Amino acid sequence: MSFFEEKLTKLNGMTVHTIKTDKYKTNTLVLKLLAPLKKETVTKRALLPYVLQRATARFPSTGQIRHHLDGLYGATLFADLTKKGENHIITLRMEVANENFLTEKTPLLEEAIKLMSDILLRPLLNGDAFDESIIKEEKRTLKQRIQAAYDDKMRYSNLRLVQEMCKDEPYALHVNGEMEDADALTAAELYEYYQRVLKEDKLDFYLIGDFCEETAGKMIQTHFTFAANSHAYPELEKQVSQKVEEKEVIEEEDVKQGKLNIGYRTNCTYKDEQYFALQVFNGIFGGFSHSKLFINVREKASLAYYAASRVESHKGLLMVMSGIEVGNFDRAVSIIKEQMGAMKAGDFTEEDLDQTKGMIRNQLLETIDTSFGLCEVLYQNAAANAGRTFDELLDGISQVTKEEVVAAASNIQLDTIYFLKGTGAESDG
Missing domain, CATH: 3.30.830.10 (Metalloenzyme, LuxS/M16 peptidase-like)
Structure with missing residues (x-):
């Protein structure tokens, strides 16, 4: 259909x-x-x-x-x-x-x-x-x-x-x-x-x-009568492959709650075959309320007011966002790294996989409930110079295997840990 x-x-x-x-x-x-x-x-x-x-x-x-x-x-x-x-x-x-x-x-x-x-x-x-x-x-x-x-x-x-x-x-x-x-x-x-x-x-x-x-x-x-011109997909400057070295940046501002943001390079973009597996990876890692970050950082350890991740699929980035007490910095970073390690080791169940695929499917179907949402989904192709149909998107997600999620996870590299802490607050970092 x-x-x-x-x-x-x-x-x-x-x-x-x-x-x-x-x-x-x-x-x-x-x-x-x-x-x-x-x-x-x-x-x-x-x-x-x-x-x-x-x-x-x-x-x-x-x-x-x-x-x-x-x-x-x-x-x-x-x-x-x-x-x-x-x-x-x-x-x-x-x-x-x-x-x-x-x-x-x-x-x-x-x-x-x-x-x-x-x-x-x-x-x-x-x-x-x-x-x-x-x-x-x-x-x-x-x-x-x-x-x-x-x-x-x-x-x-x-x-x-x-x-x-x-x-x-x-x-x-x-x-x-x-x-x-x-x-x-x-x-x-x-x-x-x-x-x-x-x-x-x-x-x-x-x-x-x-x-x-x-x-x-x-x-x-x-x-729409205007002079014909190329309007072609722009030739982007060839991005030099970034040398990924983990770095930490800590800044102070007058904030009550510390903001911990961690950036990873996924080495995968919308056009790549691995895109589907990366979406499923993100769902299990930090994209939904049943994800590892939500359960382990927020619920079990009570370290964060919020903890989630999202993928920038046209640039190949994964961002983790978390709001924490300043004194919990080291523990929060450590637990987030542990969850990434668990994903790379395949430490998640088939049930996690199926639940996540179902939620991504529902999310996509919900998005196209509005005409503007439908346009945004379709525009992914124009923005990436790709030709993937909505049906292919749904099929691609549904067919992702556990092995493919682990393979996508293995390509992810930690790049930058950024922490915004309150003025005068002591972090344990």
């Missing part, structure tokens, strides 16, 4: 993904723009989507865009930023009611496609620059977003782990860029960068819902 069918067509270099399904009551439009993470562009890129969604030539103010969205039966529009591996990804997302359910036939889908194309291709300009007042406001908001990552100590400790672990790699860059770069950025510089984005970014447009594919395809073709 196939859960859905994804059709791909090329349009001026942009890849259009249509997923026709009657599962959702709305139609969802998602535009993804992918480019390599680079220090010189990261802040410009972090500002750009928020500037684009503020005003267009047709709707020159945020109020007018909001009013237009309200007129489309309360359609929604969001901008977002993420990084996957060494790539920086801009997301523009719209959700609009399906006109088939309306008594009066309003061309909602076409209006949504038209607005999405306006936002990308016809922004509000002042000569050869973006609108100065919008830039000023969005720079202030961007700086608040950057600051928020420093104020939230759980996020901050993860950010610091990545900065220490990936020091000379693009992945160390913060998704929202740098404060000082935001201050110096002009409306003209951002417009110049925007033109580069249209020429060089890998563009993927997702349309998910119940619509006539032929009609929708023609609408996209009509409204």
Whole structure:
């Protein structure tokens, strides 16, 4: 049984993904723009989507865009930023009611496609620059977003782990860029960068819902008229294999609870065959409430307020996050290392394996319950330049053996232990 069918067509270099399904009551439009993470562009890129969604030539103010969205039966529009591996990804997302359910036939889908194309291709300009007042406001908001990552100590400790672990790699860059770069950025510089984005970014447009594919395809073709260009998957700089040497970084801040974050290199990414086994490994190790970290660090030893792990599958990293009393540092590190050792030794049962595979399957099926979740699952392929279907993903997970999990575990290397402890607190490390 196939859960859905994804059709791909090329349009001026942009890849259009249509997923026709009657599962959702709305139609969802998602535009993804992918480019390599680079220090010189990261802040410009972090500002750009928020500037684009503020005003267009047709709707020159945020109020007018909001009013237009309200007129489309309360359609929604969001901008977002993420990084996957060494790539920086801009997301523009719209959700609009399906006109088939309306008594009066309003061309909602076409209006949504038209607005999405306006936002990308016809922004509000002042000569050869973006609108100065919008830039000023969005720079202030961007700086608040950057600051928020420093104020939230759980996020901050993860950010610091990545900065220490990936020091000379693009992945160390913060998704929202740098404060000082935001201050110096002009409306003209951002417009110049925007033109580069249209020429060089890998563009993927997702349309998910119940619509006539032929009609929708023609609408996209009509409204997304722009100069054809490569929009190819970017050639990333060849990453030099990192020399992995265990290092420890301890910092002090005014925090009540110590934040212990440990980073490992998995030597496996989304495209690799071992990806399925790595996902199952993570589920048993620290991904779920039945995992080794949760049971041994949090429950049995009562050392942590939380203890979990997650995989960054486009970069090949495994992160352990834990909140502990400062005095428990050594014991917590030691127990976490023991759990990794147990995984490498195959010290887990077939029952653990089956339970974890079932939970990953449920998690994936839950994710595709929303159209945006479905888009994120599908976009893994575009972001990794891979071609794995959702059915292959489920099959791959279900077929993982204990031996494969142990093999995946044996490739994992401890890289960095980062600990954020309270000012003046004595750790046992």
